[in-house]
Amino acid sequence: MIAQRITDDILSFRAIDWDRKLFDELVPLPEGTTYNSYLVRGRDKTALIDTVYPPKAEELIAALKAAGIDRLDYIVANHAEQDHSGSIPALLALFPEAKVVTNAKCKRFILDTLPVDRDAFVTIRDGDSLDLGGKTLSFHLTPWVHWPDTMVTFAVEDRIAFTCDFLGAHLATTGLFARDEAQVAISAKRYYAEIMMPYRGFSAEALQKVEAFDPLFVAPSHGPVHDRPALIFDLYRGWTSDEVRPLVVIPYVSMYESTAKMVALLVDRLTERGVAAQPVNVVDLDSGALAMSIVDASTIVFASPTVLSGPHPSLAAAAILINALAPKTRKVAVMGSFGWEGSLPDQVIALLPRLKAEVLEPVMTKGLPREETIEDIARLADDIAGLRITDAAAA
Numbered sequence: 001m002i003a004q005r006i007t008d009d010i011l012s013f014r015a016i017d018w019d020r021k022l023f024d025e026l027v028p029l030p031e032g033t034t035y036n037s038y039l040v041r042g043r044d045k046t047a048l049i050d051t052v053y054p055p056k057a058e059e060l061i062a063a064l065k066a067a068g069i070d071r072l073d074y075i076v077a078n079h080a081e082q083d084h085s086g087s088i089p090a091l092l093a094l095f096p097e098a099k100v101v102t103n104a105k106c107k108r109f110i111l112d113t114l115p116v117d118r119d120a121f122v123t124i125r126d127g128d129s130l131d132l133g134g135k136t137l138s139f140h141l142t143p144w145v146h147w148p149d150t151m152v153t154f155a156v157e158d159r160i161a162f163t164c165d166f167l168g169a170h171l172a173t174t175g176l177f178a179r180d181e182a183q184v185a186i187s188a189k190r191y192y193a194e195i196m197m198p199y200r201g202f203s204a205e206a207l208q209k210v211e212a213f214d215p216l217f218v219a220p221s222h223g224p225v226h227d228r229p230a231l232i233f234d235l236y237r238g239w240t241s242d243e244v245r246p247l248v249v250i251p252y253v254s255m256y257e258s259t260a261k262m263v264a265l266l267v268d269r270l271t272e273r274g275v276a277a278q279p280v281n282v283v284d285l286d287s288g289a290l291a292m293s294i295v296d297a298s299t300i301v302f303a304s305p306t307v308l309s310g311p312h313p314s315l316a317a318a319a320i321l322i323n324a325l326a327p328k329t330r331k332v333a334v335m336g337s338f339g340w341e342g343s344l345p346d347q348v349i350a351l352l353p354r355l356k357a358e359v360l361e362p363v364m365t366k367g368l369p370r371e372e373t374i375e376d377i378a379r380l381a382d383d384i385a386g387l388r389i390t391d392a393a394a395a
């Protein structure tokens with residue numbers, strides 16, 4: 001790790017994790033990640049904003065020493081999760097005079113999970129600021145992006161917003177700034193989908209707060225720094241809005257191809273109607289890819305064979321994940337195959353209480369799709385495309 005300069009007095013210390021494959025034992029990291037810590041030097045005091053994942057603590061300490069940092073007055077904790085706050089104990093051991101600056105909730109979480117003395121904290125409230133001598137840090141609570149404790153720190157004179165997880169991306173790169181915008185957009189979308197989408201309303205509020213600072217830089221604690229913040233602001237404005245696009249995501253599994261044939265038929269009927277379709281085989285699922293696919297999809301159709309009277313367990317797992325992510329999808333439907341009987345559609349819909357979506361009529365077939373199944377699938381495609389007047393819609 002090396003110190004990288006954002007402005008004369010503000011340095012970035014980014015621990016690059018090229019090899020990490022899975023985050024939180026859940027989220028695949030196709031591009032690795034970084035844990036970013038930032039140093040702000042005032043005339044009188046020096047503050048470190050966020051730390052790094054504990055296995056990277058030694059790297060951070062070595063890089064701070066190499067940059068000639070022999071005193072830390074403050075460690076600002078924007079969020080208690082260990083990938084950002086986990087190295088606070090190691091840093092306090094090296095700089096025992098430093099105070100941990102954070103809000104009351106974050107302090108509580110740190111005390112619950114890390115060996116940090118209660119007296120080490122300075123507790124701030126929303127809008128408070130800290131004078132480092134010619135450099136001011138202001139603190140702004142942004143709850144639920146993505147824990148209740150999350151906040152953003154703003155370097156007032158240099159106009160840098162330190163947003164921690166918010167506006168971040170899992171992307172390992174030596175480049176300090178987000179120059180490959182296409183690549184950053186994909187990584188940021190994956191990150192938003194997995195981490196922020198369940199709290200879309202809070203993300204929209206936090207976005208307004210950060211945009212109002214009119215920052216020159218947005219410096220998250222994963223991924224590159226945005227020196228053109230409009231890129232990430234525009235992306236988040238779209239993702240957090242109520243707008244959907246005509247895209248049907250079809251999470252599916254099929255043991256003997258009956259359900260797979262139904263999926264293929266639905267894809268064709270949707271394509272004929274000018275609606276984009278994206279089947280996602282959920283066996284051996286990349287949860288991040290599925291999450292990304294549903295960020296602004298208008299419809300989700302769950303497709304599964306009947307297994308032990310209900311959905312295939314892989315499809316059930318995908319439905320549980322999608323429910324937890326709470327996408328803004330407007331319509332949902334279930335289709336599938338059975339051998340004798342079962343209540344697959346009801347069971348799948350029961351897994352989706354958080355989705356505020358219209359539930360369309362299901363399509364079920366005994367064994368392989370037959371003539372009437374083909375008609376039912378065309379009817380489902382009409383329902384999705386809004387081409388069929390139902391009794392409910394006519395009333």
Ligand SMILES: Cc1cc2nc3c(=O)[nH]c(=O)nc-3n(C[C@H](O)[C@H](O)[C@H](O)COP(=O)(O)O)c2cc1C
Pocket residue numbers: 253254255256257258259260304305306307308309310337338339340341342366367368
């Ligand atoms: C392990 C297993 C359990 C099954 N359980 C049921 C069931 O409870 N009810 C039912 O109607 N069919 C059941 N079936 C039959 C399948 O639902 C049926 O063969 C279906 O057509 C398979 O669809 P697919 O070709 O998309 O895999 C089961 C099949 C398997 C292999």
